Amino acid sequence: MDPVATVLSALSAAPRQQERLLRLHTPLGPDVLVAETLDGRESVDGGGFRFDVAALSANAGLPLDDLLGQPVLLELLTAESHTALRPFHGHVTAFERLGSNGGLARYRLRVEPWLALLAQRVDSYVFQDMSVVEIAESVFADYAGQGALA
Numbered sequence: 001m002d003p004v005a006t007v008l009s010a011l012s013a014a015p016r017q018q019e020r021l022l023r024l025h026t027p028l029g030p031d032v033l034v035a036e037t038l039d040g041r042e043s044v045d046g047g048g049f050r051f052d053v054a055a056l057s058a059n060a061g062l063p064l065d066d067l068l069g070q071p072v073l074l075e076l077l078t079a080e081s082h083t084a085l086r087p088f089h090g091h092v093t094a095f096e097r098l099g100s101n102g103g104l105a106r107y108r109l110r111v112e113p114w115l116a117l118l119a120q121r122v123d124s125y126v127f128q129d130m131s132v133v134e135i136a137e138s139v140f141a142d143y144a145g146q147g148a149l150a
Helices: 003-012 114-120 132-141
Strands: 021-027 035-044 050-055 071-077 084-100 105-112
Touching: 003 050, 021 035, 021 084, 035 071, 050 114, 071 105, 084 114, 105 114
Parallel strands: none
Antiparallel strands: 021 071, 035 050, 050 105, 071 084, 084 105
């Protein structure tokens, strides 16, 4: 194959993340969403992390509701090595389509630890005659299995 044809076929193909600095793995399948940018924060005392990821896809019609609450894996190539990937396991707490140009669609998803799902809950409870441990067990009982990543 001549070099011009090789370049043209590479440019017309859907984006792939095999050799990228930032990789995004979702239940939608490999390379359905390819991470473009990452904006986020990570802390010890503030609930872990919150990453807003802009991602590209060849599919402009991805069902937005299908990814909400689902586990994802972000891998970031570290500065210490050309092969060491730092993993961030989290769940999608927001997902939106930003637009498309006929060739590629741009999406934004927010990735947070599964505990961030507690902020989506709107309930009122009164706990009487219970220890702190019993209250925590009661609250987390509704989320049994939610932290599963596989």
